[in-house]
Amino acid sequence: MxxxxxxxxxxxxxxxxxxxxxxxxxxxxxxxxxxxKQTVLTAEGHVLVGELMLDALAQLPPCDAVAGVELGGCPLASAVALTSFLRGAPKDAVYVRKEAKDHGSKRLVEGDTKLPPGATLVILEDVTTTGGSTLKAVEKLRAAGYKVAGVVTLVDRLEGGRAAIEAAGLPLVAIYTRTDFIQD
Ligand SMILES: O=P(O)(O)OC[C@H]1O[C@H](OP(=O)(O)OP(=O)(O)O)[C@H](O)[C@@H]1O
Ligand SMILES: O=C(O)c1cc(=O)[nH]c(=O)[nH]1
Structure with a gap:
């Protein structure tokens, strides 16, 4: 390891x-x-998830940028973007909101105006249980005109999320699974 x-x-x-x-x-x-979030939002946590999740992108089809799912996925996307820049191969971050605000720019995808139209994104999640939150984010990104190349999750709880995400045609990479935390 x-x-x-x-x-x-x-x-x-x-x-x-x-x-x-x-x-x-x-x-x-x-x-x-x-x-x-109790781990990721420490200073050390940002560095570690940035390295590990950026490395995990190599297991997926190429992407232009990473998309963090509100809220837990957002610091993951920022950490990956920062690490990618430091490594000399920048991947910008965007955030996917659960709901649009009723004021301001009312965007569901935040920070994306820098992306080329039709850009390919990888979704970043902190936890995958049923995969429902990820699939909602996929819908929002596709509705905004983006392609989704796959998903990286920090922890797959092994409760059906992988099957749901793969059934939607998307590969999933999990850094850890439930078995890294419990044996039952
Ligand atoms: O695979 P699922 O069954 O969709 O569950 C996983 C989701 O649940 C959590 O989000 P939650 O909305 O609880 O919280 P957050 O806003 O704190 O990220 C987590 O961050 C995932 O997005
Ligand atoms: O399924 C969830 O909502 C969930 C499970 C978990 O272990 N952690 C988390 O943040 N969300």
Whole structure:
């Protein structure tokens, strides 16, 4: 395991993983939760996810930019963009909102006016459970005229998300899965 990969899972186990009863974004109930933001939003977390998620893009078809799904995916997209610039091969970031605001520019995709029309994006997620949030983001990006090359998620909870995303014709790369946190 790379140093970054082993260090990030150590931080996720310490700072993000908890056994507790929660209702998830899908409405499902769970007896554990991985609050990735508690790790990703540390200074070290940004560096580690930037490196690991940028490296993971190599497993997918080429993309012009990365798209973070509000809210947990947004710092991932920014970290990847920053790391890509430092490595000399910039990939810009955009954010995909859950809902458009009723004021301002009312955009669902933020920061995208720098992209060429029809640009190809990879979606970044912090957690994949059912895949529903990712698929909503796919719809919004396609409605805005972009192509989606695939998805990178930090943690796949192994609860059907991969099958749903692949059924929509998109490859998924998961940095970690449920089994990195629990054995049952
Ligand atoms: O695969 P799914 O079943 O869609 O679940 C995963 C989604 O749930 C979380 O979002 P949530 O809306 O809870 O939170 P956030 O705004 O804090 O990112 C997570 O960030 C994923 O987007
Ligand atoms: O499915 C979810 O909503 C979800 C699960 C989880 O472990 N962590 C998270 O942020 N969201």
């Amino acid at each position: 790379s140093t970054a990969r082993s260090r990030l899972v150590e931080l996720l186990r310490e700072r993000s993983f908890a056994r507790k009863r929660v209702v998830l974004a899908s409405g499902k109930e769970s007896d554990f939760f991985i609050d990735c």
